[in-house]
Amino acid sequence: xxxxxxxxxxxxxxxxxxxxxxxxxxxxxxxxxxxxxxxxxxxxxxxxxxxxxxxxxxxxxxxxxxxxxxxxxxxxxxxxxxxxxxxxxxxxxxxxxxxxxxxxxxxxxxxxxxxxxxxxxxxxxxxxxxxxxxxxxxxxxxxxxxxxxxxxxxxxxxxxxxxxxxxxxxxxxxxxxxxxxxxxxxxxxxxxxxxxxxxxxxxxxxxxxxxxxxxxxxxxxxxxxxxxxxxxxxxxxxxxxxxxxxxxxxxxxxxxxxxxxxxxxxxxxxxxxxxxxxxxxxxxxxxxxxxxxxxxxxxxxxxxxxxxxxxxxxxxxxxxxxxxxxxxxxxxxxxxxxxxxxxxxxxxxxxxxxxxxxxxxxxxxxxxxxxxxxxxxxxxxxxxxxxxxxxxxxxxxxxxxxxxxxxxxxxxxxxxxxxxxxxxxxxxxxxxxxxxxxxxxxxxxxxxxxxxxxxxxxxxxxxxxxxxxxxxxxxxxxxxxxxxxxxxxxxxxxxxxxxxxxxxxxxxxxxxxxxxxxxxxxxxxxxxxxxxxxxxxxxxxxxxxxxxxxxxxxxxxx
Amino acid sequence: xxxxxxxxxxxxxxxxxxxxxxxxxxxxxxxxxxxxxxxxxxxxxxxxxxxxxxxxxxxxxxxxxxxxxxxxxxxxxxxxxxxxxxxxxxxxxxxxxxxxxxxxxxxxxxxxxxxxxxxxxxxxxxxxxxxxxxxxxxxxxxxxxxxxxxxxxxxxxxxxxxxxxxxxxxxxxxxxxxxxxxxxxxxxxxxxxxxxxxxxxxxxxxxxxxxxxxxxxxxxxxxxxxxxxxxxxxxxxxxxxxxxxxxxxxxxxxxxxxxxxxxxxxxxxxxxxxxxxxxxxxxxxxxxxxxxxxxxxxxxxxxxxxxxxxxxxxxxxxxxxxxxxxxxxxxxxxxxxxxxxxxxxxxxxxxxxxxxxxxxxxxxxxx
Ligand SMILES: Nc1ncnc2c1ncn2[C@@H]1O[C@H](COP(=O)(O)OP(=O)(O)O)[C@@H](O)[C@H]1O
Ligand SMILES: [Mg+2]
Numbered sequence: 001x002x003x004x005x006x007x008x009x010x011x012x013x014x015x016x017x018x019x020x021x022x023x024x025x026x027x028x029x030x031x032x033x034x035x036x037x038x039x040x041x042x043x044x045x046x047x048x049x050x051x052x053x054x055x056x057x058x059x060x061x062x063x064x065x066x067x068x069x070x071x072x073x074x075x076x077x078x079x080x081x082x083x084x085x086x087x088x089x090x091x092x093x094x095x096x097x098x099x100x101x102x103x104x105x106x107x108x109x110x111x112x113x114x115x116x117x118x119x120x121x122x123x124x125x126x127x128x129x130x131x132x133x134x135x136x137x138x139x140x141x142x143x144x145x146x147x148x149x150x151x152x153x154x155x156x157x158x159x160x161x162x163x164x165x166x167x168x169x170x171x172x173x174x175x176x177x178x179x180x181x182x183x184x185x186x187x188x189x190x191x192x193x194x195x196x197x198x199x200x201x202x203x204x205x206x207x208x209x210x211x212x213x214x215x216x217x218x219x220x221x222x223x224x225x226x227x228x229x230x231x232x233x234x235x236x237x238x239x240x241x242x243x244x245x246x247x248x249x250x251x252x253x254x255x256x257x258x259x260x261x262x263x264x265x266x267x268x269x270x271x272x273x274x275x276x277x278x279x280x281x282x283x284x285x286x287x288x289x290x291x292x293x294x295x296x297x298x299x300x301x302x303x304x305x306x307x308x309x310x311x312x313x314x315x316x317x318x319x320x321x322x323x324x325x326x327x328x329x330x331x332x333x334x335x336x337x338x339x340x341x342x343x344x345x346x347x348x349x350x351x352x353x354x355x356x357x358x359x360x361x362x363x364x365x366x367x368x369x370x371x372x373x374x375x376x377x378x379x380x381x382x383x384x385x386x387x388x389x390x391x392x393x394x395x396x397x398x399x400x401x402x403x404x405x406x407x408x409x410x411x412x413x414x415x416x417x418x419x420x421x422x423x424x425x426x427x428x429x430x431x432x433x434x435x436x437x438x439x440x441x442x443x444x445x446x447x448x449x450x451x452x453x454x455x456x457x458x459x460x461x462x463x464x465x466x467x468x469x470x471x472x473x474x475x476x477x478x479x480x481x482x483x484x485x486x487x488x489x490x491x492x493x494x495x496x497x498x499x500x501x502x503x504x505x506x507x508x509x510x511x512x513x514x515x516x517x518x519x520x521x522x523x524x525x526x527x528x529x530x531x532x533x534x535x536x537x538x539x540x541x542x543x544x545x546x547x548x549x550x551x552x553x554x555x556x557x558x
Numbered sequence: 559x560x561x562x563x564x565x566x567x568x569x570x571x572x573x574x575x576x577x578x579x580x581x582x583x584x585x586x587x588x589x590x591x592x593x594x595x596x597x598x599x600x601x602x603x604x605x606x607x608x609x610x611x612x613x614x615x616x617x618x619x620x621x622x623x624x625x626x627x628x629x630x631x632x633x634x635x636x637x638x639x640x641x642x643x644x645x646x647x648x649x650x651x652x653x654x655x656x657x658x659x660x661x662x663x664x665x666x667x668x669x670x671x672x673x674x675x676x677x678x679x680x681x682x683x684x685x686x687x688x689x690x691x692x693x694x695x696x697x698x699x700x701x702x703x704x705x706x707x708x709x710x711x712x713x714x715x716x717x718x719x720x721x722x723x724x725x726x727x728x729x730x731x732x733x734x735x736x737x738x739x740x741x742x743x744x745x746x747x748x749x750x751x752x753x754x755x756x757x758x759x760x761x762x763x764x765x766x767x768x769x770x771x772x773x774x775x776x777x778x779x780x781x782x783x784x785x786x787x788x789x790x791x792x793x794x795x796x797x798x799x800x801x802x803x804x805x806x807x808x809x810x811x812x813x814x815x816x817x818x819x820x821x822x823x824x825x826x827x828x829x830x831x832x833x834x835x836x837x838x839x840x841x842x843x844x845x846x847x848x849x850x851x852x853x854x855x856x857x858x859x860x861x862x863x864x865x866x867x868x869x870x871x872x873x874x875x876x877x878x879x880x881x882x883x884x885x886x887x888x889x890x891x892x893x894x895x896x897x898x899x900x901x902x903x904x905x906x907x908x909x910x911x912x913x914x915x916x917x918x919x920x921x922x923x924x925x
Contacts (some may be wrong), residue, residue, distance in 0.1 A: 451646050463665055
């Protein structure tokens with residue numbers, strides 16, 4: 001028999017290469033993607049670490065020593081932590097109150113409260129700096145009306161702005177937890193004679209605790225990483241994110257900027273790890289089988305009014321903030337000279353900035369969606385070691401503060417072989433890789449629904465990896481691709497913390513423009529640009545919702 | 559070379575381990591052109607793994623897969639001339655029936671006109687004329703099965719692989735599709751490997767069965783070989799109900815009459831020449847007694863060779879047969895008596911006699 005078999009050694013070299021390519025194409029792609037992640041996510045971060053330890057005379061711990069020996073520096077760290085903790089505590093309480101009211105409260109209140117809690121999503125976080133200045137600044141509407149002597153450029157200002165900005169995050173996560181609790185548990189407790197207060201204390205809150213903890217950690221990370229609000233309202237109070245920026249624009253001190261970045265990054269990474277590995281799968285699943293629909297019960301008045309006392313003022317603040325921004329865009333100076341003007345809206349510089357932002361966001365969205373979809377595919381279907389590492393890298397962009405990646409990018413890409421500084425490419429890559437997480441996760445969850453046999457069948461019928469990807473996988477994953485695109489587009493539109501390090505004079509972006517005009521007190525211009533940005537973001541949200549309705553792929557809920 | 563015909567597919571000492579679990583421990587078998595061979599065995603015995611190794615979806619640990627004279631063990635699936643019908647059918651949800659069937663042809667860059675003709679031909683073959691433009695969600699499970707089959711046949715593979723293709727269909731449809739697959743296979747004479755855990759399905763569709771258990775081949779043979787002359791207890795039990803009667807070879811007369819005498823606890827049984835096995839006088843054996851091969855007699859019947867005594871313990875009427883449970887010594891023997899209308903009916907407690915045919919099969923007690 002043996003002599004009849006064409007020996008494998010006798011096959012031509014070309015044929016062998018063909019076998020190799022066909023069997024390893026997916027791994028080659030994985031290698032390419034790995035290289036991209038390494039260059040555009042890991043490398044900048046490594047640069048930050050290196051720069052924090054490497055001075056003109058080589059390795060040194062001197063910069064860290066300096067950090068811990070100057071008030072100004074370590075207070076920057078302590079303040080940031082205090083800010084994160086305060087926002088976290090406040091938002092857990094406020095988020096819970098909103099979530100409780102919208103899941104168990106009176107029917108007619110649910111929708112309006114939900115809208116208020118989610119509204120900040122369609123504006124960048126720093127919109128609240130602008131609205132707070134408009135309302136409570138030295139010349140603010142409220143300040144003038146009540147003749148207050150009030151300083152909004154303070155701790156209060158920063159904390160309030162941050163809480164309003166990240167209310168949706170806390171609310172969505174806690175609402176999700178409450179929604180997934182089995183109503184029969186509460187009904188049976190009530191059946192046994194427990195009051196609403198007892199049920200809340202003994203059942204609802206303990207069951208929600210793990211989910212609420214996750215929400216709290218995320219709020220903490222987001223608030224300490226946020227750049228805009230502390231930069232605009234922080235005044236003389238040092239915070240890490242704005243200080244990093246000042247360290248570079250003001251002093252040109254890349255070493256100290258790197259130290260500040262590392263100090264900011266460490267808590268974020270710790271929480272990222274806790275969140276992804278220790279809390280993964282934690283939380284109670286109380287619904288087995290189909291959830292039973294229950295009729296809303298009347299809330300106990302005491303509880304209802306206590307919650308409303310928290311929820312209503314916050315809701316009013318949100319609405320008021322949006323109102324004054326819209327107003328600010330169309331009047332001369334809100335509260336001072338309320339005559340209608342269109343100049344703010346027509347400002348050329350602002351329109352150019354918006355146009356540039358849209359262009360950047362389109363490119364980043366496209367690039368991010370392609371890389372994200374490919375990554376999801378390779379992570380799910382590749383057969384190589386290190387897929388977990390790859391997934392972690394892809395998702396880490398979400399956990400890393402924008403300022404840190406921004407600092408890393410200017411240091412990593414300002415010289416060959418990666419001379420990108422000053423080009424639009426550095427912005428595109430920065431945004432695409434920072435916001436990769438959503439596209440990757442959407443892709444992964446879509447792939448979970450596709451039987452692997454579909455791909456095996458394609459290979460069986462003669463398709464190689466590239467054909468399978470473009471002819472079979474991409475059409476099926478298209479909704480995930482679109483979701484990744486829109487999400488990246490939207491976040492790039494609003495993102496400030498990273499791009500502010502990377503823009504060149506003469507290339508204005510909307511976010512940077514809003515920040516700078518707000519800094520200069522040009523609230524009308526800032527408001528007008530914000531309104532335009534919000535319109536674009538709202539359209540994106542509507543498209544995402546439509547996509548979710550059409551395909552069942554919901555990225556907003558995550 | 560021993561036989562004149564080269565096998566279409568040959569497995570040579572195929573080994574497969576997942577980590578330190580050895581799932582396949584040296585499988586060697588060959589399939590001739592146009593044959594339908596079934597891999598059958600209990601769940602988890604490695605049928606799917608072996609099929610996937612042939613298809614190229616699971617890498618082999620060691621061994622050879624020789625397809626039409628070429629070792630394909632290291633080729634990726636898209637370079638193998640085998641095609642698989644998946645358990646889930648794996649039809650492309652974003653393409654209609656025609657596009658699904660034509661997928662492989664299109665990859666081969668066949669002109670569209672020829673693809674259309676071939677697809678029409680295949681639609682007719684699997685009786686789906688007129689459904690070509692339907693989307694996959696808009697056809698039934700049985701129709702999806704046909705599309706999957708047509709899609710695999712489109713490329714005229716050297717070997718067609720089917721992994722439990724009927725398991726997602728309901729009972730009636732399963733029989734219809736089973737017969738239809740066999741029909742198509744015989745018509746186009748395509749070499750086929752069929753995987754199932756259902757022994758009746760296996761016996762009714764196959765030219766030959768490959769019985770797999772514990773990662774090794776238990777027996778390869780035609781359905782009747784497997785059923786009537788199983789190599790060991792596992793196979794005997796796997797393909798149907800069986801009574802084992804323990805005995806010892808008393809006399810060993812290999813020349814003239816070819817009769818053997820096996821003594822059992824309940825009496826002596828003489829049998830025809832015991833297969834090809836190298837039995838010796840004094841060997842311990844199991845007699846493989848299928849319930850339908852035993853004949854029942856009333857207790858006053860005349861004594862005959864191979865006749866044993868017993869007592870009816872239980873009977874169950876099932877229309878085409880009566881199932882009797884007989885107490886024989888301290889053990890129970892199951893007997894099926896067909897055509898009850900024209901047979902003596904026994905009641906519980908009746909003493910009876912029964913005969914075991916001389917053709918009864920014996921297997922060695924060990925192994
Ligand atoms: N990818 C895998 N990794 C580890 N073990 C596997 C894998 N695939 C199959 N097995 C194991 O190999 C054995 C045979 O599986 P399989 O071939 O699917 O059996 P069958 O198809 O006969 O039911 C089972 O014990 C199964 O758990
Ligand atoms: Mg199987």
